[in-house]
Amino acid sequence: MAAADDFFDRVYEVVARIPAGRVTTYGHIAAYLGAKRSARTVGWAMNQAAGTGLPCHRVVNRNGALTGRHAFEGPFVMEERLRSEGVAFNDDGCVDLRQHLWVPA
DNA sequence: AACGTGACTGCCC
């Protein structure tokens, strides 16, 4: 558990560092943590982080799709929140990664 | 301890 908690803690730290108006992907977070195959686990961390005040709405899948929107108060809250921060969406309802993708350094 | 599930990703058909 300790190892997992550490992983979760790192995920939270990275997500908390995402600047407003920017987004990152599960894969990038996982890769930054040294476990690029754990993108799924990152999503699990977000699920546990939902409601903790973490800007998890800035985390999208590698296609920029808001796959985790259903974890919010509503299926559209995530998108509205991102729009409020100045994030642009394409016709597919996905975040324009080319313009807003942020990678942990 | 084992099985099932999930906010992912990549490869194959």
Added chain:
DNA sequence: CGGGCAGCCACGT
């Protein structure tokens, strides 16, 4: 171009 399968990691039952 779209859908399906497999691999990975952690959690809940």
